Amino acid sequence: MWKEFWDRQSGKLRPCSFANRVRSDRIASLELSNHKEIISPHRGAINTLEVDLTEGRYLLSGAADGSAAVYDVQHATDYEGGGLVAKHRCLFFVDKQHEHGHKYAVSSAIWYPVDTGLFITGSFDHYINVWDTNTLRVVMDFKMPGKVYRTAMSSVATSHMLIAAGTEDVQVRLCDISSGAFTHTLSGHRDGVMTVEWSTSNEWVLITGGCDGAIRFWDIRRAGCFLVLDQSHSQLGRRPQLLDHSSTRGSATKSVPSAQYSCVKTKTPNRKIAYGNGTKHSPSFSRVSCQTRQRLHPGMLSSHDRATAHYGAVTGLRVTGDGMYLLSAGTVLVFRQ
Secondary structure, eight states: HHHHHHHHHHTSSOOOHHHHHHHHHHHOOOOOOOEEEEOOOOSOOOEEEEOTTSSOOOEEEEESSSSSEEESSSSOEEEEEETEEEEEEEEEEOTTHHHHSSSSSSEEEESSSSSEEEEEEEETTTEEEEETTTTTTEEEEEEEEOOOEEEOOOOOSSOOEEEEEEEESSEEEEETTTTTTTEEOOOOSSSSSSEEEEEOOOOEEEEETTTTEEEEEETTTSSSEEEEOOOOOHHHTTTSSSSOOOOOOOOOOOOOOGGGOOSOOOOTTTTOOOOOOOOOOOOHHHHHHHHHHOOOOGGGHHOOOOOOSSSSSSEEEEEEETSEEEEEOOOOOOOOO
């Protein structure tokens, strides 16, 4: 590592390259701490973890046995090994025996972004509970149409207190803590919504990923999604198609992949195709029709676009702190004969 310091000091190494090497060395040296141990009271697998955004001190966990717990990761409850190993036991624990506890697995547990006075849990029992941290009572709950997979609140919002919920239903629902009611229903996915994530640069932008492999961007002030990511048109190049949807129509028509007409990116962004008013027409690829292509209304994108970001279900989304990049995780479907 000292060589990188000397190279940076002498000007042989650029600042960006130096920062990347330092970051890579730190990541490579990561290992489990032998001086800190968190004692889990859960009897089932832990499905979700989150540290509060205000102090970075309290860890919230949810498990498959329907329980939730909170730990103080900065102050240990006791020590072992002559004070070398810090033990962190949970500050409080709620399970099925609690009056308002979940009956089935807790799939999502998040802190209220403003302070640690509230936390939100979502469960396979179709309920989203808003808990008071001080009294350990449910101050509000929302009944969802199916299993709750993911909940999220915006960390930059100043104009709303909305909980975005992804469930096994095809619609994304927004729950308002201030009114205790549903305010929005976002339709577009063709299967259950596995994950939801708010933008870190715009409080009105929501990103969702579903079992249909689609990642959709929504402006909750408007109808319909305004962007759908397409894996066949990425910066790394075009991915191979699993199925060939192209067709030929004689010598006057060219074979064009269906993914080329997604709402994310096209080869000819200045050309527009007219679909008519209320009548479904097949797209024409002649020179005249491409020049008169019309832009679809945002509310119609969900019914016309079939672009996917993953071949399998989208299981996780994370936006970087500057809001410039989106990280996604998904399953891979393997087809065998």
